[in-house]
Amino acid sequence: MRKEFEAVFREIQKAIVGNEDVIEKLLVSLLSEGHVLLVGVPGLAKTLMVRAFSKTLDLTFSRIQLRRILCLRI
Numbered sequence: 611m612r613k614e615f616e617a618v619f620r621e622i623q624k625a626i627v628g629n630e631d632v633i634e635k636l637l638v639s640l641l642s643e644g645h646v647l648l649v650g651v652p653g654l655a656k657t658l659m660v661r662a663f664s665k666t667l668d669l670t671f672s673r674i675q676l677r678r679i680l681c682l683r684i
């Protein structure tokens with residue numbers, strides 16, 4: 611399991627510079643079937659990170675437009 615975790619981590623790092631803590635928390639959340647709300651100023655690669663996760667793990671990527679915030683479902 612650890613090897614797989616690290617392999618996914620490395621793959622995400624090909625797209626995302628830094629943010630190791632966020633990548634780790636997202637992976638833990640996915641493994642525990644939780645939900646994550648990424649919050650940050652524009653341009654911090656929130657969307658890119660979710661896209662990288664969905665591509666790496668072969669998950670579907672879609673957007674849900676809410677009234678005030680944009681949620682990404684993976």
Ligand SMILES: Nc1ncnc2c1ncn2[C@@H]1O[C@H](COP(=O)(O)OP(=O)(O)OP(=O)(O)O)[C@@H](O)[C@H]1O
Nearest residue numbers: 625626627628650651652653654655656657658659
């Ligand atoms: N840590 C990072 N690693 C790699 N690319 C980054 C990083 N931070 C910013 N970028 C670059 O900034 C671009 C914009 O990122 P993205 O669109 O994912 O931001 P966002 O956080 O979703 O912004 P918004 O809140 O406006 O939706 C990325 O496509 C990438 O080129």
Ligand SMILES: [Mg+2]
Nearest residue numbers: 653656657658
């Ligand atoms: Mg975005």
